[in-house]
Amino acid sequence: LETEAPVASVAVEAASSVVITNRDRVIDPEGGITKGQLADHYAAVAPIMLPWVGSRPISLVRCPQGRAKKCFFQKHDAGTFGTNVHHVAILEKDGHEEPYLYVDTPDGLLTCVQMGTIEFHGWGARIEDVEKADRLVFDLDPDEGLDFEAVRRAAFQFRDLLKEIGLETFPMVTGGKGVHVIAPLTPQAEWAEVKDFAHRLAMAVAQKDPDNFTAALPKAQRKGRIFVDYLRNQRGATAVMPYAVRARAGAPVAVPITWKEMETIDTPAHWHVGDAAELVKRAGSTALAGWGRADQVLPDL
Numbered sequence: 001l002e003t004e005a006p007v008a009s010v011a012v013e014a015a016s017s018v019v020i021t022n023r024d025r026v027i028d029p030e031g032g033i034t035k036g037q038l039a040d041h042y043a044a045v046a047p048i049m050l051p052w053v054g055s056r057p058i059s060l061v062r063c064p065q066g067r068a069k070k071c072f073f074q075k076h077d078a079g080t081f082g083t084n085v086h087h088v089a090i091l092e093k094d095g096h097e098e099p100y101l102y103v104d105t106p107d108g109l110l111t112c113v114q115m116g117t118i119e120f121h122g123w124g125a126r127i128e129d130v131e132k133a134d135r136l137v138f139d140l141d142p143d144e145g146l147d148f149e150a151v152r153r154a155a156f157q158f159r160d161l162l163k164e165i166g167l168e169t170f171p172m173v174t175g176g177k178g179v180h181v182i183a184p185l186t187p188q189a190e191w192a193e194v195k196d197f198a199h200r201l202a203m204a205v206a207q208k209d210p211d212n213f214t215a216a217l218p219k220a221q222r223k224g225r226i227f228v229d230y231l232r233n234q235r236g237a238t239a240v241m242p243y244a245v246r247a248r249a250g251a252p253v254a255v256p257i258t259w260k261e262m263e264t265i266d267t268p269a270h271w272h273v274g275d276a277a278e279l280v281k282r283a284g285s286t287a288l289a290g291w292g293r294a295d296q297v298l299p300d301l
């Protein structure tokens, strides 16, 4: 291993057995972000990221030559990631099993980074029982031209509606254009029930407020509205994980926030790869300590 890295990086590498090659490779030309900086980000946020992403089937957005070149979404693997990245066998629709990936350590995350991963996405279930959802996620996708104020209003509408039917929710800015409103669940309901619940809720919102919302899949029907992407709640669907870096210009990060912060935050791409220290500090605050944790089940709808 070369010793030319800055001091902070040396400390990070000392804590991990994963060797990151080509640390100087630029993976985000717009932000000038290197693979080394990406690895340092994930090493720093691993303790606050693993409680959510750990022991969950994951999909990776890999961009081995950086985000300006070809990226691909990877769901399973036959062993090329080595021993830090584990497999969980999941039954596919046609009846055969595929080895899905999961990690449970900082080294697991860093091995994925070494393999060219930029983004981490996760199922809404844990490996202990992939048939039972441990979260609902309402992925609020604004149509082009809508400003963030519209997304903010939509997020609060979902919070209030879900609260009315007994579900506590937590918001996350995606690092992209929208927000995810997440309701943690005690794993109990299976996918058919969870998807049906999310679909009916999304349709109800779109029916009540058709000027601002749509749950319709064809893009033409989304004009000027927020698309409630309820399909994140079906078996096998994923959502971007907290503290994951996005393969988008400037290397923004998906970040859990409080509802109080939602009132004033300016953009869903507020934090970037360089902000890892701030993100770790924030995550330890009392306001965020309980983020994503609630003991609740799907109510009747």
Ligand code: ATP
Residues within 6 Å of the ligand: 073, 121, 122, 139, 140, 141, 174, 175, 176, 177, 178, 179, 229, 232, 237, 238, 239, 240, 268
């Ligand atoms: P934004 O706020 O910009 O919408 P996002 O992460 O919510 O960011 P979406 O395009 O709405 O991005 O996608 C929602 C989720 O759907 C993603 O986080 C990802 O997990 C999943 N997803 C998106 N594209 C694919 C794909 N090609 N294959 C599989 N899953 C995908």
Ligand code: MN
Residues within 6 Å of the ligand: 139, 140, 141, 174, 178, 179, 229
């Ligand atoms: Mn989205």
Ligand code: MN
Residues within 6 Å of the ligand: 139, 141, 229
């Ligand atoms: Mn979406």
